[in-house]
Amino acid sequence: MSAGHRLDPADWDTFEAELHRIASACVDRLRAARDLPWRAPPDDMADRVAIRGEGAGTGALFDRILTDIVPYATGNTHPRFFGWVHGTGTATGVAAEMVAATMNANAGGRDQGAAHVxxxxxxxxxxxxxxxxGSxxxxxxxxQATILALGCARMRAFPDVRETGIAGLPEIRVYIAxxxxxxxxxxxxxxxxxxxAVTRIPAPGGRMDVGALRAAIARDRAEGRHPLAVVGTVGSVNLGTFDDIAALADLAEAEGLWLHCDAAFGFWTRLAEAPWRDLSTGIERAHSIATDFHKWMAVPYAAGAVLIRDAALHRATYRERPEYLAAGGAGLAGGDWWATDYGIELSRGFAALKVWATVEGLGQAALGAQITDNCRQAARMGELAEASEYLDLAAPVVSNLCVIHPRAGxxxxxxxxxxxxxxxxxxxxRVAGRSCLRAAIVNxxxxxxxxxxxxxxxxxxxxGAVRRGAAAK
Structure with a gap:
């Protein structure tokens, strides 16, 4: 084998057969997701995955992957995984990831299909x-999206910050519930x-108190600080609650502040049926939005996005083109949109393909129906908790989160x-000082x-905890 080919398979037919084998094992795992809850990694996990660096060959390598790594995932593909807001992934996403890896596109720039996707x-x-x-x-x-969005907010307020840095800036404040x-x-x-720089505003019932926000802004101005941005929560991690984004938009406009929406999973209620699709009313007025595809949209990790309303500001905040990245007319150096002009990375993967494939392959209606189903399921879980002699509902169910307080244990x-x-x-x-169990249904x-x-x-x-408590008395 010549030096130029030593990293490619010596036998492509054998590699293809092994790839079919591991692909089949992946499909089997997806098909059997209901039977595969989380498993604790074995005590010798570190030894199993220690890098040997000997070049085991494809067959032996794939055996190690399937035996020593695959069985010990987070468990979030299982239908009763409600811990944290962990998305579930889809077969469509698996296929798209394989294609993206095959293309091996650097999606940071240049005239290529990945940029258009x-x-x-x-x-x-x-x-x-x-x-x-917008942008x-x-x-x-x-x-990552939050950093990019707040960077744009700072650039709007202090246009020289890229040149002069933050040393000469006043103290800034960003407000969040x-x-x-x-x-x-x-x-x-x-x-x-x-x-x-973060000021946390009281949020009775899980929703930011707009009056308290207004007072905090006035107090900071009077004391010489610079109010920069308001962050509206579109789906809180604890309770699934939504700030009154329309009211925050009114206040931000009146005060000249940037309105950013943290909509990691709550953004997707916009695809759901009423009343859940109305929870984020006002988000259309935000200056920036951050969201994740790998949560409620079931796209494989990792995939998120930032939206910036002002495209020119977005580009001015992050564009940097040294000689070796100069744009060209014709050829690969062409193209009128380079991702690197809008963020901090030049080397970046083709994550957009698995999102595009999910929406195009499964359809927006099916995705919205699944989101609606999860909200209904959270509501049903709340009803069951309220009817139970052992459980209490810790807070009203607003979207897809149900928080339950156990009466014992x-x-x-x-x-x-x-x-x-x-x-x-x-x-x-914890809710109202009580330790609770939380179900986030995005599955x-x-x-x-x-x-x-x-x-x-x-x-x-x-x-069981009640019985043990009684026996101990």
Whole structure:
């Protein structure tokens, strides 16, 4: 074998057969998702996956992948995985990922099909948001999207910041509801403003208090700080609640602030039936939106996006073209849209393909119906909790999250018992000072029967705690 081919298979027919084998195993796993809950990694997992670097060959390599790695996933493909907001992935996405890896496109720039697909995805997102045009970019997720969005907000307020840095800027403030996502705090730390740049506004019932926000802005102005942006929560991680985005848009407009919407999963209620599709009313007035495809849209990880209303500002915030990235007319260096002009990465994968394939392959109506189903299932779980002698509903069900307070036992212990038994995965949180179990239903494989089974399993665990408590007295 010549040096130029030593990384390609020595026998393409053998490689093809092995690829068919591992593809078949992947399909088998997807088909059997209902029978594959989370499994704890074995004690010797580190030894199993330690890199040997010996060049095992395709057959032996694929054996190790299927035996030592695949069985120990997060478990979020299972229909009773309700812990955290973890998407489920689809067969369509698997196929798209393989094609994208085969193409091996660097989607950072140049005149290529990947750029057109990404723009098509962003244009479609504009329509879902209710925008007439704008800008945007695929990201790894909402955390990265938040940094890009707040970078644009800062650029609008301080046009010289790319040249002069932040040392000469006044103290900025970004406002978010109590319970809003920590990615906002992390973004401001990364941007150099520090955690104290975040002001958390009371959120009775899970919705930002607009009056308290207005007072906080006035107080910061009076004390010499610079209010920069308001972050509206479109689907909170704890309770699935939505800020009054229309009211926040009014206030942001009156105060000259940037309105950013953290819509990691709640954005997709816009595809659902009423009343859930109306929860984000006002998002069409936002300056920026961050969302994830890998949560409620079932696109394989990782895939998110940022939308920026002002395309010129977006480009001015991030464009950097040294000589080796100069745009050309004809040829590969051409093309009038380079993703690198709108973000911080030049080397980036073709994540847009799996989003495009999901929407085109499954259809917007089917995706919206699945989102509607999950909201109805959360409501049903809440009804079952209210009717139970062992459980209480900790907060009203607004969208796809149901938070349950057990009348006996420790929520962490109960959640762990259900996870280890493979019956259901809940996460835990606190509501009104009480430890609770939280179900975030974003799973297209979940049925009403799964919801009922999960509640019965939780009731059984709580009943056991009641008996143990009685026996200890």
């Amino acid at each position: 990404e723009r098509a995805v962003i244009d479609w997102l504009h329509g879902v948001a209710g925008w007439d045009g 945007g970019l695929m990201t790894t997720g909402t955390s 109590e319970g809003g996502h920590s990615c906002v705090k992390k973004a401001l730390e990364i941007m150099g403003h520090g955690a104290r 420790d929520a962490d212990d109960l959640a762990a018992a259900l996870q280890l038994s493979g019956q259901a995965v809940f996460s835990t949180t 297209h494989r979940t049925t009403d029967a799964d919801v009922a089974l999960a509640v019965r399993a939780l009731e059984a665990e709580v009943a």
